[in-house]
Amino acid sequence: MYSKKLGIIDLSKKKIKITRTSEALQKQFLGGRGLNSYYLYKMIKTDIDPFSPENIIIFGTGLLTGTLVPNSSRFNVSAKSPETGILGDSNCGGYFAAELRYAGFDRLIIHGKAPKPSYLYVSDGNIEIKEAKDYWGMDTTNVQQSLRHDLGHVEAAVCGVAGEKLVRFACVRTGVKNAAGRCGLGAVMGSKNLKAIAAKGTQGIEIVHPEEMLETVQELKDYIMNSKIISILGSVGTPLLYEVSNTLGAIRTKNSQLNAWSESLNAEVIETYVEKMISCSSCIVHCRHRNKLGGEGPEYTAVGLLGANLGLDNTANVIELNNICNELGLDISSSGTILSWAFELYEKSIIDQTLTEEPLQFGDFDLVKRLLHKISRREGFGNILAESTSNIKRFGKTAEDYLIAVKGLPQSDPHDCRYIKAFALGIATSSRGADHLRSRPTLEIFLHLPEEVKERIYGKGIPNDPTSYVGKEKTVYFSDNIFAAIDSLGICKFICHGFNSPHFVDYTWMKKLIHCATGWTFNEKNIQEVGKRIIDIERMFNNREGITRKNDTLPKRYFDDPMPLNIAKGHHIDRKEFDTLLSRYYKLRSWTPDGLVKKERINELESLQ
């Protein structure tokens, strides 16, 4: 049988139910993010506290995870987010997801709260709830190495000290730096007294058409490996994006007071700290840097948000901060955004030393380091910062004007979205808040891409001008849908059509890969429909929590402050233009003018079994 089991674990009652997801439901949502979102919608009651035992945390592998399919390493962790109070979901690579499938499970749904520190051990079709007393308090590397010492070569998804201490932007980590980083899912683990999930298994994934898979993958691999962008990603990784955005004048700098920063964080400088490029399971891109400072990374997000955004330009310092966040189990995107927000508020005297305990300033490496440690242990001012964006209540209404977040989620993309309008629409409408990995139509950044290439992907009537609002709803709509599909297949976005390149895994490739693995016959449109279904069910979850049109907006600064430097100088988001762009996006999605999923669609999706 191709599919693996579904484990439902009640930590309060120590009950484990082992079942399966029906094939009919898998065909509607594929797996990964899609099925996770379906289960969240079905199982979470409205208005629950994300830290209560009623919250559910799901670890779900993609439909193709763990197979020969290139870059099929991924899984999604999903829960109601303690950082935003809406849908929380984060996609992650590494080796854990593949191992979970070899251990016999596609997905674990966890609810309740363990009476004392615990972890789950998943091996060859079984799940055990075990005591984690000895692991509690350990950083993310230490706990994983200890689990390997005690259980053999397991792959584990863990929370760090930050998760235990319920820091609202604590991540789930696996390996040295792979993280389900966003939305504070590590803190949900902590709230359930769940330190780790360790998996080990020898059960293979039975492929329905093995020869067809061997042939298809060979073709796909040749196609991908011949691309220029992949060879660059394989040698320098994501930091290459820093220079692209910086030249444009779109690197968030000092809490977006500026929009360009130092060349000392360019990929060629980062590269001098790389010991070896390594891969996630099944990955042919190998964009992970094993750095010479004892960790892995930094990714572009860390370079931007722990570097430029905090006013730091020393490359080694930025890499060290990246490594610290990973060890403590803090989401880098939120950490860099929340700290820079606090720094600017202090500069503007909106908050003062009675709250912060010490002077805050940009460009102070030791200060950042100290604060990261304090946040992770909720000490002093760190205890306040650990509350993330909900500090608006504490810092006052004016503070909100300087916060670079949407729907309570600090923006992940170091890219300042005032210039490229499609990026702005993307972060405004993404189902988890200000995040670029839901729908960023990266191709907009390549200013010289021929118009016909873009038209072929997104449809007609889209001017080849990133600052134009015309037709940009189509680029976001396309990206939203296809990224939801690729997340559900368990394949990395790096080889997804339209993410980094106008080529790669499009719906036709997906169709072929699904067929060789499962034998299911899908056509391109069917898969696109899966993507649309996922976007809608995630919106239904958020609508139920009170999200409407008013929440699909942008940081005030993006509207009101024109960008000061480089090519992007003078650009900002026009409120009126943005508003009509949003209306056009809703229309494409068939949502109401207020951004609600329509009744008929709700009925249709609720009736799926």
Place this chain on the structure above:
Amino acid sequence: MKRLYVYPEKCTGCRECSLACSLTKFGECNPKKAAISVVRDEFNRYELPIICYQCDDPVCHKFCHQNAYFIKDGVVLHNEDKCVGCRLCAVLCPYNAITTLNSEIIKCDLCDGDPQCVKYCSTQAIQYLEETDELEKRRKKMAEHFLAINKK
């Protein structure tokens, strides 16, 4: 003859080699059920593909009491029909190159001269090359190094 050579410095740990092997031989994706394995540990920072060297005087062949091993054109092959699954070969192999899962013995046969692991490796960390003195020297050095680590 042509042999498999590994370049650990190029190995990224992805295991496409093992997956291609298990898919070819068993129709499933299972890195633990393959004639090639990647020993990897991101915390201790290494990735090492473990392959069968097709030894000239292999212990698997020499000590098999069922005569389940034979050598054809320099390739050490395993005869499933004769094998009783005692796993002595796997225990004796100094290079850990024989995989056992349950009672199954999985032994590299070089895929009739077209090794799938080589085909699916995206970094040329495993290569199938005509034997030369230089390559052999490098291989022997690596083998000795591996044996030294294995003894610890």
